[in-house]
Amino acid sequence: MARIDLDLSHSYAAHPQGDEDYALLPLKMTFRDGGAYALLGPSGCGKTTMLNIISGLLVPSQGSVRFDGADKTRDTPQQRNIAQVFQFPVVYDTMTVGENLAFPLRNRKIPAAQIKARVGQIAEMLELSHQLDQRAAGLPADAKQKISLGRGLVRSDVSAVLFDEPLTVIDPQLKWQLRRKLKQIHHELKLTLIYVTHDQVEALTFAEEIMVMSRGKVVQVGTPEALFERPAHTFVGHFIGSPGMNILPIEAAGGMALLGGQPVALPAGMQLAAGQLKLGIRPEYTRLAAPGQPGVVAATVEKVQNVGTYQLLTARVGQHLVRARLGLEHDLPEHGAATGLAVLGPHSCFYRNEELIA
Numbered sequence: 001m002a003r004i005d006l007d008l009s010h011s012y013a014a015h016p017q018g019d020e021d022y023a024l025l026p027l028k029m030t031f032r033d034g035g036a037y038a039l040l041g042p043s044g045c046g047k048t049t050m051l052n053i054i055s056g057l058l059v060p061s062q063g064s065v066r067f068d069g070a071d072k073t074r075d076t077p078q079q080r081n082i083a084q085v086f087q088f089p090v091v092y093d094t095m096t097v098g099e100n101l102a103f104p105l106r107n108r109k110i111p112a113a114q115i116k117a118r119v120g121q122i123a124e125m126l127e128l129s130h131q132l133d134q135r136a137a138g139l140p141a142d143a144k145q146k147i148s149l150g151r152g153l154v155r156s157d158v159s160a161v162l163f164d165e166p167l168t169v170i171d172p173q174l175k176w177q178l179r180r181k182l183k184q185i186h187h188e189l190k191l192t193l194i195y196v197t198h199d200q201v202e203a204l205t206f207a208e209e210i211m212v213m214s215r216g217k218v219v220q221v222g223t224p225e226a227l228f229e230r231p232a233h234t235f236v237g238h239f240i241g242s243p244g245m246n247i248l249p250i251e252a253a254g255g256m257a258l259l260g261g262q263p264v265a266l267p268a269g270m271q272l273a274a275g276q277l278k279l280g281i282r283p284e285y286t287r288l289a290a291p292g293q294p295g296v297v298a299a300t301v302e303k304v305q306n307v308g309t310y311q312l313l314t315a316r317v318g319q320h321l322v323r324a325r326l327g328l329e330h331d332l333p334e335h336g337a338a339t340g341l342a343v344l345g346p347h348s349c350f351y352r353n354e355e356l357i358a
């Protein structure tokens with residue numbers, strides 16, 4: 001296992017002109033030895049580019065990659081001792097499940113008894129024990145992908161295991177199980193795991209730390225709790241959560257706030273920095289309240305949806321839509337009704353130029 005330090009940028013263009021020519025803008029990042037990380041962001045934000053630079057499939061156009069302090073920028077994946085699991089299964093059809101799992105160890109001339117023990121351990125973790133003697137040919141895609149995951153995890157001497165959207169071909173029920181399994185496996189094997197996904201649920205269930213990326217930039221590195229409670233950037237607020245954070249323009253106005261154009265008294269003790277800001281409040285923390293109270297904005301109900309385990313209320317504040325996630329026990333106002341939404345309180349986040357300031 002290794003600590004991995006990146007200090008680099010990358011452009012696929014021969015002569016990059018501006019920021020838009022960079023797949024990765026200048027960044028400094030550290031992956032702790034033994035940590036479980038997710039690289040999360042929408043399509044095209046640079047996740048695969050970063051993963052390929054870590055693995056050695058790609059050399060960054062500027063900067064360095066270090067493993068335990070040693071410069072690995074130009075080393076191949078083999079020299080870096082990296083295991084990788086891709087989106088689609090990489091499995092030898094002519095071999096049995098057990099032989100497939102053993103393959104990376106046999107290649108390294110590990111003694112047979114050790115191979116047997118480790119293959120047994122990995123097969124058990126992935127619930128493949130009953131299939132060890134079965135040929136891989138003819139197995140469904142998700143069983144084959146489990147084998148690929150097992151092959152990625154079977155060596156204990158790798159610097160890191162990299163996963164690039166590994167659950168894409170897996171059906172939803174098994175996907176749910178495997179996400180949890182991977183977390184448990186990380187706990188037991190203590191490997192450094194770096195996992196690329198555009199699916200927040202996948203990232204949030206698996207990783208200890210999540211790196212959220214947007215347009216070639218790492219906009220926040222944090223625990224799932226930190227990303228939820230204190231998004232460092234409005235992009236993270238939008239991107240994480242279901243639905244994402246409510247974002248409204250806010251401005252201090254003589255001891256009050258202008259919120260979406262509406263004067264609202266600040267709750268006791270709350271101070272607002274001068275200038276044009278944005279308020280971020282999660283739908284989970286947005287509550288119905290009587291208009292006119294401090295921190296409560298007047299709103300008109302647009303829609304109420306029963307989403308099974310909660311109700312989602314969508315209301316209009318001026319030209320902005322605000323959502324509240326409310327328990328099933330609430331008797332909610334109907335479409336068109338005037339209501340109030342408590343949006344200023346301990347869970348409010350404030351942004352200037354999209355960056356969290358308070």
Ligand SMILES: Nc1ncnc2c1ncn2[C@@H]1O[C@H](COP(=O)(O)OP(=O)(O)OP(=O)(O)O)[C@@H](O)[C@H]1O
Binds near residue numbers: 023047
């Ligand atoms: N080989 C390449 N040559 C030129 N541009 C590339 C190449 N690979 C990726 N890009 C560009 O670099 C940017 C980042 O792409 P990258 O594949 O790293 O993003 P991603 O977040 O992994 O997206 P996805 O989830 O769609 O794979 C995109 O604008 C993409 O078009």
